[in-house]
Amino acid sequence: MGETMILDIKNLQSHFFTAKGEVPAVDGVSIQVPQGKIIGIVGESGCGKSMTAMSVMGLLRYPGRVVGGSIALAGRDITHLTPKELSLVRGNEISMIFQEPMTSLNPVYPVGKQVREAILLHQKLSKTEAKERVIDIFRAVGIPEPEKRYYSYPHQLSGGLRQRVMIGMAMVCHPKVMIADEPTTALDVTIEAQILQLMKKLCKEQGTSIILITHNMGVVAEVCDYVYVMYAGKVMEQAETFALFDHPSHPYTQGLLKSIPKLDEKAERLYTIEGVVPNLLHLPKGCSFCTRCDQAQERCFVQKPCLYEAADGHGVRCFQYESGGQLDE
Amino acid sequence: MSDRERTADNGIQEKNRILLEARHLVKEFPAGGTRKNPQVVHAVTDVNLEIFEGETLALVGESGCGKSTLGRVLIRLLEPTAGEMLYQGKEIVGMKEKEFAALRREMQIIFQDPYASLNPRMSVREIIGEPLLTYGMKDKKEREMRVRELMQEVGIAQEFYNRYPHQFSGGQRQRIGIARAIALNPRLIICDEPVSALDVSIQSQVLNLLKDLQERYGLTYLFISHDLSVVKFIADRVCVMFLGSVCEIGDTDKLYEKPLHPYTHFLLSAIPKADPRLRNPDKELLSGEIPSPVNPPSGCRFHTRCPYAKDICSQKTPECKKVEGRQVFCHFPLD
Amino acid sequence: MTDEKARLTEENAKGKADGNAGTYTGERETAKGRQPQPEEAGAQLGESDTWTDKMQTLMRQNKLAVFSAVMILLMILVAVFAPLVAPYDHLAQSLPDRLQDPSAAHWLGTDELGRDVLSRIIFGARISLTIGLLPTLISMSIGTVLGLCAGFYGGKTDFIIMRLADVMLAFPSLLLAMVVMYTMGGGLINIFIALSLVNWAGTARIVRSQTLSLKEKEFVEAARSIGVKKWTIMFRHILPNCLPSLIVLFTLNIPSAILSEASLSFLGIGAQPPSASWGLMVVRGKKYLFSEPWLSIAPSVAIMIVVLAFNFLGDGLRDVLDPYLKEQ
Numbered sequence: 001m002g003e004t005m006i007l008d009i010k011n012l013q014s015h016f017f018t019a020k021g022e023v024p025a026v027d028g029v030s031i032q033v034p035q036g037k038i039i040g041i042v043g044e045s046g047c048g049k050s051m052t053a054m055s056v057m058g059l060l061r062y063p064g065r066v067v068g069g070s071i072a073l074a075g076r077d078i079t080h081l082t083p084k085e086l087s088l089v090r091g092n093e094i095s096m097i098f099q100e101p102m103t104s105l106n107p108v109y110p111v112g113k114q115v116r117e118a119i120l121l122h123q124k125l126s127k128t129e130a131k132e133r134v135i136d137i138f139r140a141v142g143i144p145e146p147e148k149r150y151y152s153y154p155h156q157l158s159g160g161l162r163q164r165v166m167i168g169m170a171m172v173c174h175p176k177v178m179i180a181d182e183p184t185t186a187l188d189v190t191i192e193a194q195i196l197q198l199m200k201k202l203c204k205e206q207g208t209s210i211i212l213i214t215h216n217m218g219v220v221a222e223v224c225d226y227v228y229v230m231y232a233g234k235v236m237e238q239a240e241t242f243a244l245f246d247h248p249s250h251p252y253t254q255g256l257l258k259s260i261p262k263l264d265e266k267a268e269r270l271y272t273i274e275g276v277v278p279n280l281l282h283l284p285k286g287c288s289f290c291t292r293c294d295q296a297q298e299r300c301f302v303q304k305p306c307l308y309e310a311a312d313g314h315g316v317r318c319f320q321y322e323s324g325g326q327l328d329e
Numbered sequence: 330m331s332d333r334e335r336t337a338d339n340g341i342q343e344k345n346r347i348l349l350e351a352r353h354l355v356k357e358f359p360a361g362g363t364r365k366n367p368q369v370v371h372a373v374t375d376v377n378l379e380i381f382e383g384e385t386l387a388l389v390g391e392s393g394c395g396k397s398t399l400g401r402v403l404i405r406l407l408e409p410t411a412g413e414m415l416y417q418g419k420e421i422v423g424m425k426e427k428e429f430a431a432l433r434r435e436m437q438i439i440f441q442d443p444y445a446s447l448n449p450r451m452s453v454r455e456i457i458g459e460p461l462l463t464y465g466m467k468d469k470k471e472r473e474m475r476v477r478e479l480m481q482e483v484g485i486a487q488e489f490y491n492r493y494p495h496q497f498s499g500g501q502r503q504r505i506g507i508a509r510a511i512a513l514n515p516r517l518i519i520c521d522e523p524v525s526a527l528d529v530s531i532q533s534q535v536l537n538l539l540k541d542l543q544e545r546y547g548l549t550y551l552f553i554s555h556d557l558s559v560v561k562f563i564a565d566r567v568c569v570m571f572l573g574s575v576c577e578i579g580d581t582d583k584l585y586e587k588p589l590h591p592y593t594h595f596l597l598s599a600i601p602k603a604d605p606r607l608r609n610p611d612k613e614l615l616s617g618e619i620p621s622p623v624n625p626p627s628g629c630r631f632h633t634r635c636p637y638a639k640d641i642c643s644q645k646t647p648e649c650k651k652v653e654g655r656q657v658f659c660h661f662p663l664d
Numbered sequence: 665m666t667d668e669k670a671r672l673t674e675e676n677a678k679g680k681a682d683g684n685a686g687t688y689t690g691e692r693e694t695a696k697g698r699q700p701q702p703e704e705a706g707a708q709l710g711e712s713d714t715w716t717d718k719m720q721t722l723m724r725q726n727k728l729a730v731f732s733a734v735m736i737l738l739m740i741l742v743a744v745f746a747p748l749v750a751p752y753d754h755l756a757q758s759l760p761d762r763l764q765d766p767s768a769a770h771w772l773g774t775d776e777l778g779r780d781v782l783s784r785i786i787f788g789a790r791i792s793l794t795i796g797l798l799p800t801l802i803s804m805s806i807g808t809v810l811g812l813c814a815g816f817y818g819g820k821t822d823f824i825i826m827r828l829a830d831v832m833l834a835f836p837s838l839l840l841a842m843v844v845m846y847t848m849g850g851g852l853i854n855i856f857i858a859l860s861l862v863n864w865a866g867t868a869r870i871v872r873s874q875t876l877s878l879k880e881k882e883f884v885e886a887a888r889s890i891g892v893k894k895w896t897i898m899f900r901h902i903l904p905n906c907l908p909s910l911i912v913l914f915t916l917n918i919p920s921a922i923l924s925e926a927s928l929s930f931l932g933i934g935a936q937p938p939s940a941s942w943g944l945m946v947v948r949g950k951k952y953l954f955s956e957p958w959l960s961i962a963p964s965v966a967i968m969i970v971v972l973a974f975n976f977l978g979d980g981l982r983d984v985l986d987p988y989l990k991e992q
Contacts, residue, residue, distance in 0.1 A: 019721070019724065158619070188391035188392055188555065188619070189555065189596060189600055190596065190614070190615040191618070192601070193599040193614050194616070200610075215528065216601065217603040218600060218601030220603075221603050221604055221608070222605075222608060241605045242605050245603070245606075257603065259529055259533035260529060260533075260603055261533075261558040262603070263558050263585065263597070263600065266562075266582065267562060269537050269540070270533035270536055270562060271533065272530070272533045272534045272537060273530040273533075276500060276531065406885060406888060406889055433889070433890070434890075436889075438885075438886065438889045440885070442882055445881050445882040445883060446882035446886055447883055447886075448883040448887075448900075448901050448905070450904035450905055450907075451900075451901075451904075459887065459892065460890040460891075463890055463893075463896075464891070506886070
């Protein structure tokens with residue numbers, strides 16, 4: 001990947017310090033985000049995908065803490081910024097949208113005002129100018145009748161419209177990177193398709209890079225350029241979308257793809273990955289997937305695999321690809 | 330699948346074995362308004378539905394389309410506002426609770442949320458044992474045997490007999506919910522989004538389990554879901570709903586291959602497919618939002634979002650049209 | 665969020681949720697909608713909901729509450745074994761020894777009849793603790809049953825019970841207790857009855873609001889779909905889930921009952937002499953407040969310690985068991 005990286009996360013480690021022990025929620029994750037691309041982070045719940053995003057945004061709360069690694073935004077290390085400096089970066093250069101927009105919007109203010117506040121916070125504009133900007137933004141994210149919607153309260157909008165407002169708010173300062181944490185999970189399929197299309201459009205027209213966090217392989221296939229598959233706090237496989245779906249290489253990715261019911265075939269039984277996600281407090285000694293892996297060998301239980309290069313730009317954390325050479329640490 | 334084959338083999342005779350039939354079913358909820366001008370949520374409007382013995386009928390639709398409400402009305406967890414329901418030919422609307430009790434054990438429900446559907450203060454033994462106790466299995470030893478048998482059936486290890494729900498993962502909890510539902514050997518199980526709260530890898534385990542159980546006990550499922558890929562896997566027939574009314578009912582394969590109702594078509598094309606080669610940047614998307622069930626559009630409920638809508642669609646509610654053995658409620662079905 | 669939300673809207677529309685939707689926070693509320701469940705995520709983040717876990721959290725976080733619990737336990741032990749612990753008989757008068765200053769023989773001195781103050785306080789603990797525990801238990805049981813009925817049946821039942829509760833709450837409870845005491849006369853048994861009748865309304869309100877949100881939960885729906893009887897649902901499914909709040913409420917109601925007894929006795933319509941009620945001791949010592957202040961101060965301090973201990977314990981329990989009550 002020769003492009004310039006707008007966001008470069010190296011060996012990020014975020015741990016939770018709980019009464020029962022230290023939980024490695026994010027355990028050495030490296031993610032590169034090139035300019036104007038959509039990067040997917042996919043995985044099941046508890047795999048650390050949201051925690052990665054929160055760490056990047058500096059939003060990790062007690063008992064969680066970033067304990068290692070570096071995060072560089074447009075070449076500048078933002079890992080050790082003071083809270084004040086970070087709040088300038090947040091919203092301005094990097095922004096985030098969440099799964100349930102209702103909880104991120106204040107229910108007692110009209111949505112237009114809330115977006116206007118976001119503008120006034122970061123830009124020197126008069127209130128009327130800012131309002132016009134808001135209406136422009138609303139139009140850009142496809143909200144019908146933006147002048148009227150400016151005065152609507154969050155509960156008067158449908159889930160899809162609320163998510164559009166959130167995207168609009170995230171886009172006010174033309175951030176370099178937008179992190180979207182399960183942005184369509186709470187929405188209906190037809191609305192989901194609209195929002196995905198909107199995100200693709202914004203990425204293309206404004207050159208914003210998007211990190212899309214999801215559990216839905218379909219969403220990844222639909223919009224992402226490059227995909228990271230996470231499991232138990234680690235990246236298991238990373239590849240360009242087409243390569244990943246054409247040649248899923250890690251047994252976990254293979255299993256995930258096989259276990260989704262397909263629309264175009266009638267199966268008698270679904271493939272299943274046996275067992276459950278391991279408790280992060282009691283991870284297996286070797287590969288964290290070894291207990292559920294149907295291709296596991298003896299050494300998988302005792303030795304931790306690194307990320308190996310299976311093909312150009314295709315990393316797999318599995319000993320089967322050891323010949324490809326290491327990608328991390 | 331086997332049931333459908335059986336249906337096909339035995340011809341008309343088997344096909345007529347309707348387990349549960351709904352006729353002109355209506356469910357409305359009061360939604361405030363003034364006393365003079367009360368408002369109602371039209372959750373289910375004039376639904377006609379037949380569930381055949383041994384089949385899996387899927388109810389599909391977006392939020393607020395009334396599929397969950399319909400499921401609950403069908404097993405009388407909610408009382409319908411109007412309409413008839415026939416269980417094995419017997420009218421069950423308005424039946425006294427005492428009389429209905431015998432039928433109640435034949436209809437069970439599995440819930441979406443494995444966290445809310447199990448009482449956090451009851452152990453697995455009590456949760457699965459409760460239906461047995463309710464229907465008169467007073468003997469402790471007998472009950473324990475049956476509970477353990479059910480645990481085995483759904484794949485919960487025997488040593489968890491005295492554990493509490495919070496000690497289980499989402500998938501295991503859902504299995505406990507399933508064990509509770511099959512404890513009384515029911516005929517009909519309403520599955521209300523049973524896998525949508527589960528992770529992909531757990532989802533397939535539960536789906537397989539549901540299919541196995543159906544085969545073993547000849548269960549009939551009403552499978553409520555918004556996920557069309559899951560429905561494709563499990564259902565024999567599909568009923569697509571929009572805003573409280575039925576759009577289309579038909580065999581799964583045929584319906585997916587060639588949707589007749591425009592809404593079904595757009596629903597199918599909107600699903601993100603897990604294959605980047607199927608990407609289509611010019612994909613035609615359904616615009617607009619779902620109308621409010623308090624003031625549903627006149628005529629065909631879908632006409633405000635339908636790109637093919639004509640004048641008549643906003644004036645007249647479409648009648649049921651039978652096309653190749655499928656039912657479609659549209660003035661201008663696709664072909 | 666899709667169907668759940670639609671259903672919630674419908675339920676709100678039904679008017680049953682009654683502004684109480686989501687008030688019950690004992691269990692995970694995030695489980696709605698399509699977001700996949702974290703498999704054992706609770707365990708991973710160290711939050712769990714067993715009693716043992718919660719008590720462990722309490723021990724770790726709130727040393728004051730633990731200390732209070734130990735104090736209360738000690739006090740109960742002292743009250744139970746009062747005849748063994750007390751240095752003198754609490755009723756034995758000895759006029760030559762009257763109004764003595766605290767000394768090695770009488771740690772807290774003696775009163776105007778020469779009775780040992782420490783012994784009287786130790787025996788007084790029996791009265792105060794019984795008054796604290798028993799009427800609270802009775803009034804809360806009444807409140808729980810009424811609250812359950814109101815919340816579960818709704819409609820007219822709800823209306824009648826809750827209006828009755830409103831009336832009860834509109835009167836200052838001490839005043840109400842005084843009215844009861846005046847009509848029935850003084851004495852410990854009557855204090856029991858008065859306090860039992862007066863304090864149920866607050867419990868009823870809280871139980872009702874919890875019942876309202878709990879009865880919309882799917883596990884209650886599941887029980888209904890099985891055909892479980894209404895009373896069984898109320899007492900097997902709903903009541904156990906109200907328990908955390910009830911326990912908190914219990915510990916917080918005890919001090920107010922103890923104080924009520926003290927106040928009633930102070931006003932002369934509670935415990936009658938010669939019983940060693942703390943409130944009575946305060947009032948008897950009043951006369952000698954300037955010459956022998958310990959006569960009033962010692963029982964007052966005893967009341968204060970018990971009340972504070974129960975309050976601290978209640979606060980601590982509330983933090984771990986019932987975050988909802990905290991917001992109120």
